[in-house]
Amino acid sequence: MKTHTFGPEYGFATRAVHTGNDIDQDSGAIKRPITLANSYALPYDPTDMNWSSAGGNLYTRNGGTNQKYLQERLASLEGGEDCVVLGSGVAALSGLFFAMLNQGDHVIFSSVTYIAVYRLLNELFNNKFGVETTIVDTSDPANVEAAIRPNTKLIHIETPGNPTLTISDIAAIAEIAHRHGALLSVDNTFASPFNQRPIELGADFTIESLTKYINGHGDAMGGAIIGRTEHLDKIRAQSQVNLGGIISPFNAWLITRGSVTLPLRMRQHNENARKVAQWLEAQPCVSFVAYPGLESHKGHEVAKKQMSPGFGGVLSFGLKADHDTHNRFVSYLNVITSAVSLGHDESLIVFLGENDERQYLYPEEFHNGFFRFSVGIEDVEDIIGDLKQAMEKAGLYDQ
Numbered sequence: 321m322k323t324h325t326f327g328p329e330y331g332f333a334t335r336a337v338h339t340g341n342d343i344d345q346d347s348g349a350i351k352r353p354i355t356l357a358n359s360y361a362l363p364y365d366p367t368d369m370n371w372s373s374a375g376g377n378l379y380t381r382n383g384g385t386n387q388k389y390l391q392e393r394l395a396s397l398e399g400g401e402d403c404v405v406l407g408s409g410v411a412a413l414s415g416l417f418f419a420m421l422n423q424g425d426h427v428i429f430s431s432v433t434y435i436a437v438y439r440l441l442n443e444l445f446n447n448k449f450g451v452e453t454t455i456v457d458t459s460d461p462a463n464v465e466a467a468i469r470p471n472t473k474l475i476h477i478e479t480p481g482n483p484t485l486t487i488s489d490i491a492a493i494a495e496i497a498h499r500h501g502a503l504l505s506v507d508n509t510f511a512s513p514f515n516q517r518p519i520e521l522g523a524d525f526t527i528e529s530l531t532k533y534i535n536g537h538g539d540a541m542g543g544a545i546i547g548r549t550e551h552l553d554k555i556r557a558q559s560q561v562n563l564g565g566i567i568s569p570f571n572a573w574l575i576t577r578g579s580v581t582l583p584l585r586m587r588q589h590n591e592n593a594r595k596v597a598q599w600l601e602a603q604p605c606v607s608f609v610a611y612p613g614l615e616s617h618k619g620h621e622v623a624k625k626q627m628s629p630g631f632g633g634v635l636s637f638g639l640k641a642d643h644d645t646h647n648r649f650v651s652y653l654n655v656i657t658s659a660v661s662l663g664h665d666e667s668l669i670v671f672l673g674e675n676d677e678r679q680y681l682y683p684e685e686f687h688n689g690f691f692r693f694s695v696g697i698e699d700v701e702d703i704i705g706d707l708k709q710a711m712e713k714a715g716l717y718d719q
Contacts, residue, residue, distance in 0.1 A: 386576065402552045485634065639691075
């Protein structure tokens with residue numbers, strides 16, 4: 321049967337549909353099947369095999385077929401040479417750090433990052449493994465330059481940053497990193513490869529929580545690291561095979577299926593979030609709105625330069641209200657669901673209170689509690705209508 325290759329000469333949406341897919345050799349099905357086996361047939365003489373090798377069909381911890389197909393697609397969509405898919409976004413982050421860092425290395429990382437990065441680099445890696453770490457406001461590349469040491473091995477940034485939507489200049493920080501012999505990793509989860517491709521901007525690694533936009537349906541977990549094969553082979557050997565953070569075949573299949581509609585969904589997320597952000601910014605009861613698509617956002621010009629065609633579906637905002645009123649507002653929402661995670665088809669909101677341990681790292685407007693709002697793909701009129709009626713019931717709308 322004919323096999324199909326879809327390289328960079330094809331458009332993003334075409335590659336999202338076809339890369340990693342092919343006709344099944346046994347059944348003739350035009351979609352890859354789920355291969356749930358955890359073990360594969362050995363050759364006639366297996367005695368000289370490396371049981372810890374990665375990538376071949378030996379044992380699913382070493383690599384499986386559904387993982388392989390998903391990796392092909394993601395490498396293509398991210399503009400990278402290679403990809404490793406693991407069991408969650410945190411498995412991808414910790415797998416990258418574990419494989420690439422050694423005792424005595426120094427890491428610079430963004431002051432606004434996912435909580436697991438803060439835990440891993442601010443507590444676990446330095447306390448357990450002797451890795452030196454420095455927290456930096458990476459929205460200003462000069463801060464990164466000033467933090468460089470002779471032993472700086474890795475700079476890790478997140479842009480837009482979770483949960484404050486802080487923007488960092490990927491190309492500028494890549495230049496700084498490489499000039500000093502360091503590597504740059506970028507968590508691209510809030511943007512997705514549809515809106516931003518860090519490797520094309522000079523990053524060495526892109527990390528995606530596949531649980532979010534790439535899956536898009538809130539029903540599977542996974543994480544990906546995209547970069548050069550020389551680095552990813554090391555990550556496979558150390559973090560996939562020997563730490564065992566493997567993705568299940570079923571989750572890999574679900575995420576592959578979800579990724580087909582990534583371009584369609586992201587257009588809707590982008591458009592809805594922009595309209596919701598503009599509406600919120602006009603409400604007297606709203607204390608601030610953080611969304612890189614707004615001209616009022618501090619990082620808007622940098623975001624315009626490195627994000628296209630849109631700015632993602634996540635925003636943060638605050639209310640001119642006390643703690644309990646924030647919670648009452650959420651209790652009145654009907655279309656929007658109070659839940660963690662983001663990038664789902666449905667709109668999700670979470671109230672982050674005043675006692676966050678990382679509050680000292682956030683801009684001042686975030687210190688009185690705020691919402692992280694993942695705007696879904698529902699009709700935007702219904703999303704805005706839901707916010708309005710909840711504000712009215714909470715006694716906020718007429719302020």
